[in-house]
Amino acid sequence: MNRRSPLTLICVLVVSILALQSCSSVAPRNAVPENLVEQAAVTGGDIARLWGDEAPSDANARLKLIRKQLSANEKDDDFTRPHYYLTISGGGANGAFGAGLLKGWSESGTRPEMTIVTGISTGALIAPFAFLGSNYDGQLEQLYTSLSTKDLITKRSLIRGLLSDAMTDTQPLRDLLRNTVDEQMIAAIAKEYNQGRRLLIGTTNLDAKRPVIWNIGAIAAVGTEESAQLIRDVMLASASIPGIFPPVRISVRVGERVYDELHVDGGVASQVFLYPAQLDLRHAKEQVGVTGTQTVYVIRNGSLQPDWSEVKPKVMPVALSSINTLIRTQGIGDLYRIYLGAKRDGIIYRLAYIPGDFDLEAEEEFDPKYMRALFDLGYEMARDGYDWETSPPGVILP
Secondary structure, three states: OOOOOHHHHHHHHHHHHHHHHHOOOOOOOOEOOHHHHHHOEOOOOHHHEEEOOOOOOOHHHHHHHHHHHHHHOOOOOOOOOOEEEEEEOOOHHHHHHHHHHHHHHHHHOOOOOOOEEEEEOHHHHHHHHHHHOHHHHHHHHHHHHOOOHHHOOEEOOHHHHHHOOOOEEOHHHHHHHHHHOOHHHHHHHHHHHOOOOEEEEEEEEOOOOEEEEEEHHHHHOOOOHHHHHHHHHHHHHHOOOEOOEOOEEEEEEEOOEEEEEEEEEHHHOOOOOOOOOOOOHHHHHHHHOOOOOEEEEEEEOOOOOOOOOOOOOOHHHHHHHHHHHHHHHHHHHHHHHHHHHHHHHOOEEEEEEOOOOOOOOOOOOOOHHHHHHHHHHHHHHHHOOOOOEOOOOOOOOO
8 A cells, every 4th residue: 555644545536536527528618607506586576586595575476476376276165164285295115104104095085185295205206196186196006116226227337426426327327217206297287386385305406405396286276298397307306316316407588598407306405395484374374364274284205213333434334324313303303394494384293204114125226026015005004094293203383
């Protein structure tokens, strides 16, 4: 080793990586300048998205639109009936649990129509099906029990991965989304949106380093191929784990100029969300004119218990174990954040998650046997009526 110091070895490694990346064939970007970020527009207009970490400046206009849409419905009780919200977390292959739970919930006869459905990461792939209801349970089951890793991603060699933007290529998943999230499905989402319902998906804007909430129904209502592709791109971005999956470039306009934004997994910012904490839902409820009760159902596609395993004192095992710990604890924190917001705003809170005694291990990133077992677990737990938790673990109210 010529007695090189650790610092020298690190410098050599960094220089080598930089040298490799200087040979990269990744297409150059035309990023939105910082001073124009707030002006960047997408298909669907201003209402198509909002920052996930602040209340929108046009909140009143958004609420008036919902009130107008509800008023135009033929349902006389839209303002007085109970309203239900469903929020689905990330979790990769663990999304099979949420998919199975939804099917079992349908068969129990107690699954209500959701006024709002939100999804992040794998939850973003589930959310459109959950939003459209029980008729889509079969498609959801097929997606989460019959596909394997090769059906979703193509692995790149180590060198190619280091020279590009990720270690895999998600073209198979792109193709799957094009075939699944088709014209008929998008038209159905647009129809529900025009009746006052909302389908929201979260991504992370890497340049701004902020969460973004996308109003999928508003984009669907545009009704063009461009808007349809934007929906698929948002879903793909929300599920794109940084470094593993390539980030998704989303084209935006500022005046006549076209720029691009770089979006990745919404789980980078939060594992599950309902609405920005800064938004006062009590005021929103008054603005819309809704008087019925409100209930939020949270599906956490993961266990809340720590998974003990001996970690080898090497770079990759230490890094991976640390990241997994961060994801788990961040996810638990998000459950508390939604819970506190629900208590503040008078919303009934319900929570489901993978039991800690489920100990089957996956043999690949997306293992059909593992996902089938998780799907069946969620299905069996919900088929006869799921016993939802009324608070995150450890909460003791007076």
